[in-house]
Amino acid sequence: MKKHWWHKATIYQIYPKSFMDSNGDGIGDLRGIINKLDYLQKLGITAVWLSPVYQSPMDDNGYDISDYEAIAEIFGDMADMEELLDEAQKRGIRIIMDLVVNHTSDEHAWFVEARQNPDSPKRDYYIWRDEPNALVSTFSGSAWEYDEASGQYYLHLFSKKQPDLNWENEELRQKIYDMMNCWIDKGVAGFRMDVIDLIGKIPDQEITGNGPKLHDYLKEMHQASLLNKDLLTVGETWGATPEIAKQYSNPDNQELSMVFQFEHIGLLFKPDSPKWDYAKELDVAALKRIFTKWQTELELGQGWNSLFWNNHDLPRVLSSWGNTGPYREKSAKALAILLHLMRGTPYIYQGEEIGMTNYPFADLSQIEDIESINYAKEALEKGQSMESIMDSIRQIGRDNARTPMQWTDGHQAGFSSAEKTWLPVHPNHEDINVEAALANPDSIFYTYQKLVALRKEEDWLIDGDFELLETADKVFAYQRTTGDKSYLVVVNLSDQAQPFEFEVSSKETIISNTQEVKVLESKTLQAWDAFCIALD
Numbered sequence: 001m002k003k004h005w006w007h008k009a010t011i012y013q014i015y016p017k018s019f020m021d022s023n024g025d026g027i028g029d030l031r032g033i034i035n036k037l038d039y040l041q042k043l044g045i046t047a048v049w050l051s052p053v054y055q056s057p058m059d060d061n062g063y064d065i066s067d068y069e070a071i072a073e074i075f076g077d078m079a080d081m082e083e084l085l086d087e088a089q090k091r092g093i094r095i096i097m098d099l100v101v102n103h104t105s106d107e108h109a110w111f112v113e114a115r116q117n118p119d120s121p122k123r124d125y126y127i128w129r130d131e132p133n134a135l136v137s138t139f140s141g142s143a144w145e146y147d148e149a150s151g152q153y154y155l156h157l158f159s160k161k162q163p164d165l166n167w168e169n170e171e172l173r174q175k176i177y178d179m180m181n182c183w184i185d186k187g188v189a190g191f192r193m194d195v196i197d198l199i200g201k202i203p204d205q206e207i208t209g210n211g212p213k214l215h216d217y218l219k220e221m222h223q224a225s226l227l228n229k230d231l232l233t234v235g236e237t238w239g240a241t242p243e244i245a246k247q248y249s250n251p252d253n254q255e256l257s258m259v260f261q262f263e264h265i266g267l268l269f270k271p272d273s274p275k276w277d278y279a280k281e282l283d284v285a286a287l288k289r290i291f292t293k294w295q296t297e298l299e300l301g302q303g304w305n306s307l308f309w310n311n312h313d314l315p316r317v318l319s320s321w322g323n324t325g326p327y328r329e330k331s332a333k334a335l336a337i338l339l340h341l342m343r344g345t346p347y348i349y350q351g352e353e354i355g356m357t358n359y360p361f362a363d364l365s366q367i368e369d370i371e372s373i374n375y376a377k378e379a380l381e382k383g384q385s386m387e388s389i390m391d392s393i394r395q396i397g398r399d400n401a402r403t404p405m406q407w408t409d410g411h412q413a414g415f416s417s418a419e420k421t422w423l424p425v426h427p428n429h430e431d432i433n434v435e436a437a438l439a440n441p442d443s444i445f446y447t448y449q450k451l452v453a454l455r456k457e458e459d460w461l462i463d464g465d466f467e468l469l470e471t472a473d474k475v476f477a478y479q480r481t482t483g484d485k486s487y488l489v490v491v492n493l494s495d496q497a498q499p500f501e502f503e504v505s506s507k508e509t510i511i512s513n514t515q516e517v518k519v520l521e522s523k524t525l526q527a528w529d530a531f532c533i534a535l536d
C-alpha cells in the first residue's frame with residue numbers, strides 16, 4: 001500500500017467561533033488561532049481541520065456559506081487566512097478546509113439570483129418543485145420551503161437558510177471544482193467534506209444519502225481537483241458501512257482519502273429512536289462489536305477510516321461515556337488510548353485534550369444551536385415538557401462541544417476579554433484549562449501528546465492486524481500484530497475493578513495511565529485502567 005502523510009497524522013479540529021478571540025468581541029477568530037499555533041505545535045498534530053470560516057450569515061455557524069472565496073467578517077479577512085496558512089506551515093502544521101457543498105446559504109449570490117429570476121441558469125443550481133413531498137429536514141419540519149415570488153418550493157435538508165445544491169447541474173459542479181482549486185492554490189492541504197453522502201440525492205424518490213450518482217460525482221471531483229496532489233480528503237458519511245467506505249476510500253477508486261463513519265456514535269442514542277432519545281449508558285459490547293467490524297472489514301489497502309470520539313456536532317465524550325467526577329482524568333486518558341491505537345487517522349476535537357465536559361445549560365435562552373432550538377420548538381408543540389427537552393439538550397445538544405475553549409482559570413477562561421461570550425464559558429474552567437494541563441506532567445494533554453507522537457513513529461499503528469480479545473464485559477482489549485511484533489491494548493471502560501488475565505513473558509510499556517505490572521500480577525484492572533505493551 002502506498003503510504004501518504006495522513007496515514008501517520010493526527011488531525012486537530014478547530015471550531016473557530018469557540019477557539020480563541022483576539023479582538024474582544026466574544027467570538028473566536030483567525031488571529032486567535034494564529035496566536036495559539038505554538039500550543040498546537042506542542043501537542044504535535046500534523047494538521048488542523050478548520051470548521052467553516054467563509055462568509056456566512058451564520059444561521060448554522062458557517063455551515064451556511066454565502067461566499068466560498070471570502071472570509072466571514074467576524075473571523076477576520078483573507079489576509080488573516082493567508083497568514084494562518086503561512087504561520088501554520090512554518091510550524092509544520094497543515095490546514096484542511098471544511099467543504100460545504102451539499103448546500104449554500106440562501107444569501108449566496110447564486111441563490112439570490114435563482115430566486116429573483118426563475119429564468120436564470122442559476123435557478124437550476126438549486127432544487128425546485130411545484131409541490132413538496134414528505135422529505136423532512138435534519139433541523140425539524142418539512143425539507144421544502146415555499147418561495148412566494150415564483151410559486152415553487154425549494155429543497156433544504158438542513159435549515160431553510162441552507163438551500164440544497166442541485167448536483168445534476170454540470171455548470172454548478174464545475175464552479176465547485178474551480179472554487180476547490182482556488183483554495184488548493186492558496187496552499188490548503190485538503191478538505192473535510194460536509195454531509196458529502198447527500199450530494200447524489202434523488203428528492204422525488206425521497207432518496208437522500210448514498211444516491212446512485214454520488215460516486216460518479218466524487219470521481220469527477222477527484223479528476224478535476226484532487227488528482228496527484230496528495231491532499232487529505234475526508235467525507236462526512238453518516239450512512240457508511242465498511243463496504244460503502246471502501247467505495248469512497250479505496251485508492252484505486254480515486255475518490256477520497258478516508259471517511260468519517262458514525263456507527264459507534266449511534267450508541268449515544270437508543271436503538272431506532274430519534275436523536276434526542278439518548279441512551280443512558282454506553283453499550284460496551286456493542287462498541288466492541290462495531291470497532292472490531294470496522295478494524296477488520298475495512299482491510300488495509302482497501303480503504304481507510306478515521307478515529308474520533310468528538311466533533312462540533314457531538315456531546316463531549318467524557319460526559320457521555322467517560323467519568324466527569326473522580327475519574328475524569330483517568331477516563332479521558334483511557335478513552336484516548338483505546339481510540340488512538342487502532343487503525344485509522346485520529347482526530348482530536350478542541351478541548352478534548354484537556355478533558356472538557358458538557359455544559360450545564362439551565363434553560364433554552366442559553367442555547368444558540370439551530371438544531372437544538374428547532375427541536376425544542378417542535379417538541380414543545382407536541383406537548384413534551386421543557387424539563388425533558390432541556391435534559392436531552394444537556395446530554396446530546398451540539399452546543400456542549402461549542403462552549404469556548406478553556407485556556408486559563410481567569411476571566412472568560414482566557415478565551416476572550418469580552419464581558420459576554422457568544423456561548424457561556426464553562427464554570428469548570430477554574431480546574432480544567434490548558435494552563436493547568438501544561439503545568440502538570442501527568443495531565444491528559446501529555447497522554448494525547450504521546451499518542452500523537454506514537455502515530456508518527458510507529459508503523460504497526462498503520463499496518464498491524466487487529467484482534468479483539470475475550471475479556472470481562474466492560475474491558476476492551478485488543479492485539480495489534482505485524483510480522484513478529486505484537487502489541488496488547490487493554491482498557492477498563494468502567495468505574496469498577498474488572499478481572500483481566502493475560503500471560504506475558506517480557507514486555508515494554510508503550511503508553512499507560514496506570515501501573516500495568518500490578519494489573520498483570522494481580523489479574524485485576526482498577527477503574528479506567530488503560531495501557532499498551534509490546535509483547536515478545
Ligand code: NOJ
Pocket residue numbers: 060063064100158194195236312313
Ligand atoms: C454537518 C455539520 O457537521 C453540521 O454542523 C452542519 O449543521 C450540517 N452538516 C449542515 O451543514
